[in-house]
Amino acid sequence: MSKLVLIAGGSTLVYACLALLMGVLPGIELSKTPPGPGVLPLTALQIEGREVYVANGCSYCHTQQVRPLPQDKIFGRPSAPGDFAYQTPELLGSERTGPDLTNVGVRQPSAVWQYIHLYNPRAVVPESIMPAFDWMFKVVDQESPGMAPVPLPKAYAPVRGVVVPGHQAEALVAYLLSLKQPALPTAGNGEGATVIPSASTAASAPPADSAAGAGSHDVIKGKALFTANCAACHQVNGEGLPGAFPSLKGNAAVNNDDPATHIRAVLHGLQGAQVGGVAYSSPMPAFGGTLSDTDIANIIDYERSAWGNHGRLVTVEQVAAERAKGK
Amino acid sequence: MQTSIAAHHSSVSEKDDRALASMFGAYTITATLWLLFATAIGVLLAYKFGAPDFAPGEWLTFGRLRPIHTNATFYGWASLALVGLAYYVAARSSGTRLYSVKLGWIGLVLFNVAAVAGTIALDLGYNDGNLEYREWPWPIRLIFLAALVITAWNLIGTVARRNTEDIYLSNWYTIGGVLWTCIIALVAILPWYQYGLGQVSVSGYYMHNAVGMWFTPLVLGIFYYALPKLLSRPIYSYALGVFAFWTNLVFYPIIGAHHFLFSPLPWWLQTTAIVFSVAMLVPVWGGSANFLLTMRGRLRDLVQSYPLMFIFVGVIGYLVGSTQGTFEAFRSLQEVWHMTNFTVGHSHLTMYGFVTFAIWGGVYALLPLATGKAPGALGLSLHFWMAVVGSFIYVISLSIGGTIQGLDWIHGAPFIQSVVDIQPFWVWRGVGGLLMFLSHIVFAWNVWRMSFGPSTTAPLASAHADEAVA
Numbered sequence: 001m002s003k004l005v006l007i008a009g010g011s012t013l014v015y016a017c018l019a020l021l022m023g024v025l026p027g028i029e030l031s032k033t034p035p036g037p038g039v040l041p042l043t044a045l046q047i048e049g050r051e052v053y054v055a056n057g058c059s060y061c062h063t064q065q066v067r068p069l070p071q072d073k074i075f076g077r078p079s080a081p082g083d084f085a086y087q088t089p090e091l092l093g094s095e096r097t098g099p100d101l102t103n104v105g106v107r108q109p110s111a112v113w114q115y116i117h118l119y120n121p122r123a124v125v126p127e128s129i130m131p132a133f134d135w136m137f138k139v140v141d142q143e144s145p146g147m148a149p150v151p152l153p154k155a156y157a158p159v160r161g162v163v164v165p166g167h168q169a170e171a172l173v174a175y176l177l178s179l180k181q182p183a184l185p186t187a188g189n190g191e192g193a194t195v196i197p198s199a200s201t202a203a204s205a206p207p208a209d210s211a212a213g214a215g216s217h218d219v220i221k222g223k224a225l226f227t228a229n230c231a232a233c234h235q236v237n238g239e240g241l242p243g244a245f246p247s248l249k250g251n252a253a254v255n256n257d258d259p260a261t262h263i264r265a266v267l268h269g270l271q272g273a274q275v276g277g278v279a280y281s282s283p284m285p286a287f288g289g290t291l292s293d294t295d296i297a298n299i300i301d302y303e304r305s306a307w308g309n310h311g312r313l314v315t316v317e318q319v320a321a322e323r324a325k326g327k
Numbered sequence: 328m329q330t331s332i333a334a335h336h337s338s339v340s341e342k343d344d345r346a347l348a349s350m351f352g353a354y355t356i357t358a359t360l361w362l363l364f365a366t367a368i369g370v371l372l373a374y375k376f377g378a379p380d381f382a383p384g385e386w387l388t389f390g391r392l393r394p395i396h397t398n399a400t401f402y403g404w405a406s407l408a409l410v411g412l413a414y415y416v417a418a419r420s421s422g423t424r425l426y427s428v429k430l431g432w433i434g435l436v437l438f439n440v441a442a443v444a445g446t447i448a449l450d451l452g453y454n455d456g457n458l459e460y461r462e463w464p465w466p467i468r469l470i471f472l473a474a475l476v477i478t479a480w481n482l483i484g485t486v487a488r489r490n491t492e493d494i495y496l497s498n499w500y501t502i503g504g505v506l507w508t509c510i511i512a513l514v515a516i517l518p519w520y521q522y523g524l525g526q527v528s529v530s531g532y533y534m535h536n537a538v539g540m541w542f543t544p545l546v547l548g549i550f551y552y553a554l555p556k557l558l559s560r561p562i563y564s565y566a567l568g569v570f571a572f573w574t575n576l577v578f579y580p581i582i583g584a585h586h587f588l589f590s591p592l593p594w595w596l597q598t599t600a601i602v603f604s605v606a607m608l609v610p611v612w613g614g615s616a617n618f619l620l621t622m623r624g625r626l627r628d629l630v631q632s633y634p635l636m637f638i639f640v641g642v643i644g645y646l647v648g649s650t651q652g653t654f655e656a657f658r659s660l661q662e663v664w665h666m667t668n669f670t671v672g673h674s675h676l677t678m679y680g681f682v683t684f685a686i687w688g689g690v691y692a693l694l695p696l697a698t699g700k701a702p703g704a705l706g707l708s709l710h711f712w713m714a715v716v717g718s719f720i721y722v723i724s725l726s727i728g729g730t731i732q733g734l735d736w737i738h739g740a741p742f743i744q745s746v747v748d749i750q751p752f753w754v755w756r757g758v759g760g761l762l763m764f765l766s767h768i769v770f771a772w773n774v775w776r777m778s779f780g781p782s783t784t785a786p787l788a789s790a791h792a793d794e795a796v797a
Contacts (some may be wrong), residue, residue: 004487007499011576012506015540018580023514023532026596030455031525055452057390067589069662081591084523089456092527096666096732099742122379127743129379229743315556320762 036082038182049175076103110282222302343424348697354411361403426484439475580701604656637688644680669729702773717762728752
């Protein structure tokens with residue numbers, strides 16, 4: 001009997017100590033991590049949306065952690081411990097079949113886009129393999145006041161009636177749009193904002209131009225950047241979605257020889273824009289914080305020469321000059 | 328220190344033998360049903376990667392079925408099958424009857440109730456936070472914990488009645504595994520240290536311990552019993568097995584944070600996890616060498632015995648899968664592979680190539696001894712070859728596809744490019760997965776034959792005879 005006690009009891013005692021040391025104690029210590037500056041608790045609707053996110057297993061394909069690695073720059077600054085103060089259950093995830101969502105509220109601030117994308121992701125991203133969450137929406141006969149219909153492309157819209165978001169969809173989108181990284185205080189004065197050291201470069205500042213002043217546009221790079229940053233709304237064919245996102249094909253600002261409006265739209269984003277007499281409710285995100293002048297010049301030059309557009313091409317200096325003017 | 332698994336059966340009546348056999352059979356049968364269910368869901372999920380609008384709607388959406396697949400595999404299939412085997416091994420290697428057949432059946436019911444309730448809860452959207460392998464709502468996980476406690480009690484009680492001084496090594500692993508997992512389940516449920524980043528560290532701990540301190544020790548316990556039994560020769564080195572037991576116990580609990588490299592978890596926690604991931608090579612290579620050396624020079628027996636072939640694949644799966652795990656823990660390789668489908672390939676290499684093949688080897692080696700009914704040769708070979716070829720295609724395709732994903736990200740391609748580039752490999756994964764699923768149908772048929780088919784030998788008679796030889 002004593003042998004059994006020794007093996008079963010002894011090993012279990014050793015294991016209990018290790019579980020305490022590697023599971024419970026770090027848990028106790030890290031649970032006390034204070035919220036970082038600007039990290040806010042969620043509103044009641046956002047909390048509900050987070051529950052919808054969890055119930056439908058969104059985090060099996062979408063992470064919510066930005067690593068201090070160059071390839072994660074597109075998702076925002078590296079995550080800091082203080083970012084997770086109000087994140088219980090934690091949704092860091094371990095799989096990126098879809099993109100990271102840590103900062104999606106900044107990257108994709110348009111509720112209209114989020115609704116279309118949730119209803120059927122392929123309506124805005126043809127190659128997407130995300131499930132359709134159309135069961136979170138209702139089909140109603142007619143527009144009723146205070147209930148804006150989702151402007152679905154014809155191929156995805158129901159034959160009869162219009163689609164309006166249900167309560168779950170509203171909560172989920174409220175949550176997604178709340179996912180915004182607050183800026184980290186500059187090094188030296190921020191507690192709880194220590195970024196994990198890494199062999200790789202830190203990624204919070206906009207990347208510096210590798211070939212500043214090179215001037216010549218790079219169509220292949222511009223197209224890739226357009227696909228990564230712009231095509232979700234303006235679509236690969238540049239035509240946007242009628243009623244939701246304006247077309248860039250034949251767009252006045254894109255074809256104007258004075259590129260200021262075009263450059264400023266990409267740098268600073270747009271809110272309540274009027275394009276070709278149509279008012280668009282969706283905001284356009286600002287790219288000045290994440291893309292370099294060279295990248296922006298490449299995107300703009302691509303837009304100005306693709307889809308039959310004939311706008312005068314811009315230089316990196318012109319983008320830099322507009323950036324210097326400020327918002 | 329050398330203990331033979333030979334044991335006297337003077338204290339065991341035929342009635343006890345029958346009770347043990349029917350309980351072992353019941354665990355195996357319900358486990359098999361869970362395997363069929365879990366992998367049918369797996370095939371559907373694989374299909375959805377190519378046809379996302381197939382089987383739409385709330386109840387069949389990817390994010391609800393995915394945890395159903397993983398939890399049913401873990402807690403339905405592998406856990407039930409391993410507990411059934413552990414009971415059989417405990418009783419036979421101790422030369423005694425079970426401490427309580429009744430407790431064994433109660434445990435079986437509780438495990439199954441938990442798995443059914445957990446599956447339903449997940450499909451209804453009651454998911455405890457998408458925290459991997461602990462998604463069932465916590466009251467359901469309490470039922471599972473109760474089943475574990477009963478199992479531990481029953482195994483200890485059985486081994487306490489042994490008629491030898493020594494405790495056979497298998498029981499160290501199985502009893503240890505069940506007891507440690509009680510602690511794991513408790514740590515996962517208690518809420519007080521699981522806020523924000525604190526919960527991240529608990530997730531890292533839990534994710535790896537639920538695998539490495541539950542499935543691994545139980546499977547190793549099966550190896551240590553079934554291999555000597557099938558080969559009629561003792562394990563190569565009993566001392567090496569004891570050494571691997573203690574090193575596994577000390578190193579494994581520390582490596583969990585390697586699931587969160589480059590996350591905001593403290594840097595020291597991540598580095599410690601990497602160091603001990605390397606240290607894991609000691610018990611893994613020690614254990615694998617022990618099994619392979621036990622099989623040395625017996626190639627003829629190996630190719631003539633499907634139970635041995637299954638166990639051989641299981642040992643290789645243990646060696647390759649665990650070694651791969653060590654390498655994946657390096658920061659340089661994590662930069663490429665983390666968050667890609669490479670990880671999914673790894674988890675199937677280990678949960679399938681190691682755990683599942685080992686269970687099959689154990690069931691094919693031991694269930695016929697308990698029931699006196701053997702499966703046919705055609706069923707065995709169909710099962711073996713479809714499972715081997717299927718899992719090979721599965722793991723290779725996701726390893727290549729995952730690497731491409733990771734390189735796409737590093738090269739700064741638009742994100743959607745990584746989704747497009749991996750598509751062909753998802754198709755191959757589906758092909759492999761389908762073969763795996765078909766092999767499970769054959770396995771179910773074989774289990775039927777071993778439980779309700781025609782008798783080939785007298786129940787347990789041959790077992791007694793064998794043990795006299797060993």
